[in-house]
Amino acid sequence: IKLKITNIDIPVAFASAFEGEIIRRGDMQIEFDGSRVDCFELVQTKELSEVEDHKIEVIGPKIDDFEVGSKQSIAYIVEVAGKNMQSDFEPVFERKFHSYINCIEGVMHTGQRDMIRVRISKDAHAAGFELEHIGEVLYAKIKNEFDAVVDKCQVKIYTNPEDCTKLRHELAIPAFDKRDARLLTLTDESVDVYYSCILCQAFSPSHVCVVTPERLGLCGAVSWLDAKATNELDPAGPCQVITKEKCIDERIGEYEDVNEAVRKFSQGALEDVSLYSIMEKPMTSCGCFECICGIEPFSNGVIIANREYSGMTPLGMTFPELASMTGGGVQTPGFMGHGKHFIASKKFMKAEGGIERIVWMPKELKETVAERLNATAKELYGIDNFTDMVGDETIAEDPETLVAFLTEKNHPALSMDPMM
Ligand code: SF4
Numbered sequence: 164i165k166l167k168i169t170n171i172d173i174p175v176a177f178a179s180a181f182e183g184e185i186i187r188r189g190d191m192q193i194e195f196d197g198s199r200v201d202c203f204e205l206v207q208t209k210e211l212s213e214v215e216d217h218k219i220e221v222i223g224p225k226i227d228d229f230e231v232g233s234k235q236s237i238a239y240i241v242e243v244a245g246k247n248m249q250s251d252f253e254p255v256f257e258r259k260f261h262s263y264i265n266c267i268e269g270v271m272h273t274g275q276r277d278m279i280r281v282r283i284s285k286d287a288h289a290a291g292f293e294l295e296h297i298g299e300v301l302y303a304k305i306k307n308e309f310d311a312v313v314d315k316c317q318v319k320i321y322t323n324p325e326d327c328t329k330l331r332h333e334l335a336i337p338a339f340d341k342r343d344a345r346l347l348t349l350t351d352e353s354v355d356v357y358y359s360c361i362l363c364q365a366f367s368p369s370h371v372c373v374v375t376p377e378r379l380g381l382c383g384a385v386s387w388l389d390a391k392a393t394n395e396l397d398p399a400g401p402c403q404v405i406t407k408e409k410c411i412d413e414r415i416g417e418y419e420d421v422n423e424a425v426r427k428f429s430q431g432a433l434e435d436v437s438l439y440s441i442m443e444k445p446m447t448s449c450g451c452f453e454c455i456c457g458i459e460p461f462s463n464g465v466i467i468a469n470r471e472y473s474g475m476t477p478l479g480m481t482f483p484e485l486a487s488m489t490g491g492g493v494q495t496p497g498f499m500g501h502g503k504h505f506i507a508s509k510k511f512m513k514a515e516g517g518i519e520r521i522v523w524m525p526k527e528l529k530e531t532v533a534e535r536l537n538a539t540a541k542e543l544y545g546i547d548n549f550t551d552m553v554g555d556e557t558i559a560e561d562p563e564t565l566v567a568f569l570t571e572k573n574h575p576a577l578s579m580d581p582m583m
């Protein structure tokens with residue numbers, strides 16, 4: 164018999180009302196900042212004999228040992244064991260940490276993996292909040308929400324900078340790399356099924372993401388492996404199996420089974436979608452896309468803007484302006500929301516010629532995706548350093564300057580067929 168844990172034993176409140184709470188610099192007792200020092204959060208699957216249920220350890224200095232307002236290292240590892248546990252579930256649990264920790268009154272969490280930031284307020288610490296309470300919350304929530312697969316759970320919290328550095332390099336990064344590598348070897352052709360995700364229907368009622376190995380959900384947080392794990396953890400939940408046996412049009416990636424699924428999960432609002440086209444039956448967008456890709460008619464290409472980008476694009480629209488015409492769960496040919504990871508995919512608007520169509524991206528985004536995007540361009544078209552041909556805001560914010568730059572670089576989009 165498994166008991167649901169309803170009461171979390173911590174000295175401050177725990178409720179979703181605190182999720183949006185901001186802790187300002189002056190109000191913070193301590194900050195753990197993965198962008199400055201070594202930090203990470205990790206779930207690891209262990210044998211049942213290796214886990215002592217509800218053991219929570221803080222290894223290293225406590226909050227009071229650190230200077231008030233200082234930036235420190237932290238690493239917390241949640242070790243789980245259970246007969247039905249699979250390592251593919253680890254990232255699904257990890258992604259929940261953000262919401263779990265944010266629900267603590269006086270604690271703020273951002274990021275994931277080794278780019279986390281955790282702030283604890285002076286008020287929370289004055290009320291008795293210590294680091295082991297983070298462990299209590301993670302323990303209680305994991306045991307509660309994932310009781311179908313987690314029989315035992317223990318938490319280790321490290322605060323010595325040397326431990327955090329060593330464990331980050333020896334344990335966490337190899338674990339994250341292994342997960343990424345696993346996904347990289349999967350292609351849309353190599354799997355038998357795709358998955359739907361309808362998590363966003365709460366605010367975008369007709370929106371359905373079709374998640375494939377080479378096309379992750381547009382929020383960037385749901386890969387095919389994540390969707391598969393979500394489905395196995397909760398068979399009646401947001402991710403359902405979609406078969407792909409009846410291909411209608413290989414060029415745009417249209418399947419009868421996918422259309423049927425989309426019709427069903429959108430309650431009839433959507434008729435048909437393609438997986439690989441932005442012009443013909445493109446997938447819908449809710450509101451939480453990491454990026455928006457939009458047609459740029461003067462160059463026969465597309466521009467991409469990411470959410471973090473606050474400037475102007477050569478389309479004469481900012482990201483929020485593009486977002487207002489792309490979201491809402493309707494199909495808008497020529498505009499599409501997508502995840503950052505999709506940019507380097509061989510399936511990125513394959514129907515229109517693929518990544519060769521990309522003519523502009525904000526500089527920071529371009530730098531983030533450069534390595535993978537250049538590798539794809541080399542493999543598909545034999546182009547070296549493709550991103551050198553792609554404009555950014557330091558080169559052009561209007562179509563004329565952009566086209567002049569693309570002409571000088573002999574960008575392939577200029578000689579491709581018009582997109583419309
Ligand atoms: Fe699911 Fe992400 Fe798509 Fe929302 S945007 S439906 S969370 S995959």
Ligand code: ZN
Nearest residue numbers: 363449450451
């Ligand atoms: Zn969404």
